[in-house]
Amino acid sequence: MKKPFKLLAAMAIVASMFMPGGEVFAQDSLDDFKEEQIKHRGETFRVLITANSEQEVQQLQQSFELRNEFEDHSFTADVTEKEFQALKNMPHITVEKVEILSIQMEPSSLIVSDEVDAAAASQSVPWGIKAIYNDNNLTSTSGGSNIRIAVLDTGVNVNHSDLYYTSEQCKDFTQQAPIVNNTCTDRNGHGTHVAGTALGDGGDDKKGVYGVAPNAKLWAYKVLNDSGSGYADDIANAIRHVADQASSQRVKAIINMSLGSNGESSLITNAVNYANDRGVLVVAAAGNDGYSPGSIDYPAALPSVIAVANLENRLENGTYRVANSSSRGYTSSAGDYVIQRGDIELSAPGTSIFSTWYNGGYATISGTSMATPHVAGLAAKVWAENPSFTNAQLRANLQNRAKSYDILGGYYAGIGDDIASGFGFARVR
Structure with a gap:
């Protein structure tokens, strides 16, 4: 009361x-x-x-x-x-x-599948997963064992057939008590969609959606309300909780934040620094503020966070193309392969992404929100294969992978470290 x-x-x-x-x-x-x-x-x-x-x-x-x-x-x-x-x-x-932060999807892009089973069977491995694996014939995914992916979002339907076995923690940070355990109800869909892209395992029948790292474990943390927005202090509380949980359990954790705002929150900045100092890797959506330079949202704009841009499923100049809606970095810091405040770091598929939905079905949506869990999943897969890595070494590995696939399509995209795609598209191989 x-x-x-x-x-x-x-x-x-x-x-x-x-x-x-x-x-x-x-x-x-x-x-x-x-x-x-x-x-x-x-x-x-x-x-x-x-x-x-x-x-x-x-x-x-x-x-x-x-x-x-x-x-x-x-x-x-x-x-x-x-x-x-x-x-x-x-x-x-x-x-x-x-500060109030919101999900980073394009609402007009939402398509909910009416024929759930048929839709899932046709896209068990969505185009973004095939792209990040660099395999158009991919029929399933693997990897991420012993790694935790904390999805800080609108909650997750942890009973979804494609997420049930991956779920390890389910917590709500939006209620009156600072943390409510064993509940993370998603009435929006965004968080469930993000989780499916990161670590969906296809379900018992293996006809559902596969994410990048299906052997990783999900920490579903509800930090946003059913409309897709939430307060920075609840989010900061969740970030710190991830770091504390990872430390106490001696496990490696990745935070996925497909959310943001135009203004910086000192609470979130301090929490991100706290998590980084304790070995957690933090990944966030760059934002959907268009292709004007200097439009990256927070917390992605923080140098301690991997900012992810949105790639479309079409080629331009021989590579995937950065979506017009995807936020861009500052021209003054382009080309140096050094992450500064307001820089894009990596790019990943984010347009027309098919994944799990809160009603137990599936949906297709677009935005940097959808690109971010591709990177979080890849990070989990790489970390599982290199368990001795620190979070800093893992981040450097992802950057090096991105350099090998430079993005040349989209406004301000070009050779090398640019303000549209950052270092490039980090992939499995």
Whole structure:
């Protein structure tokens, strides 16, 4: 149950901050205002509140219900506009709105298969999987043993026939409790689609969809709501949880984030750095903001994240073509084979991708969201074959694979490291 904000108590806290020595207002004084609670809070939004001390944090949490807690005396909470303005006026307190991130698919591209069995049988190995394996006659896939792929998304239908045996963890980070175990319900479809591309195993009858690395294990983490958007603090919480789980279980993990926003979130940046320092590889969708330079979304724009561009199933200048909708990097940092902020790193199939769907069937959609799990799956397959690799060595291996298949099709695509395709298309062989 949500705690209503005690407006007068908050004003008391403000007054207390002006006391000599910056003492925090006494708890019994806060209790005097318990009857002065606002009954109708109205529309709320998420904020990050940072105080000077843990004591101040505890004081503030008497008025604002904790959502997620972070280092440096910070926590997030849902507030109204009036509460937000009151917080902004408090000395010794900083407050900022939490970034909202969304899935990176093109909604107009969605085609849900009516004839489930027939559709699956005709595309058990979709074109993108054949392309990344460099084998047009491919009938099944393999690889990824002992590697975990954490899909941070709208949830996953872990009971889907093509994902049932790959699922190992199912958690929800969007509910009132920071983490709810054994539930990751997907009512959107996006997360289930992404998971199928990364590690679908074809199902018991082997007529379903195969992903890049079907022997990997799925960590399905719901961080986005049913409309496909979610708060940065929930996503940051999930990123850190992946790193902690991988460390405690002594396993290798890859994070797939087919999501993004135009603005950077310090919460996610810090969480990504936390995961990288603990050996996790992080892969994210570059975004679908068109082919103007400098349009990469966050977190893909972070140098510590592999940003993935979207390739179409058609050739131009002898190679696959980068989709017009796929975001581009900065021209100033092109050509150096060095990943900087806002650079594309790798390209992968992302247009008209057939994969698993939340209703137990299949669907075809497009976007950098769909390209990203191809790279996550490939990373799992390569890591399983080279278990001594660090996450940095794995990333370098993927970059070298991409250099051997340079992409020359699409706006701004050209020889070498370009702002459209990055290093190129990393493949199995």
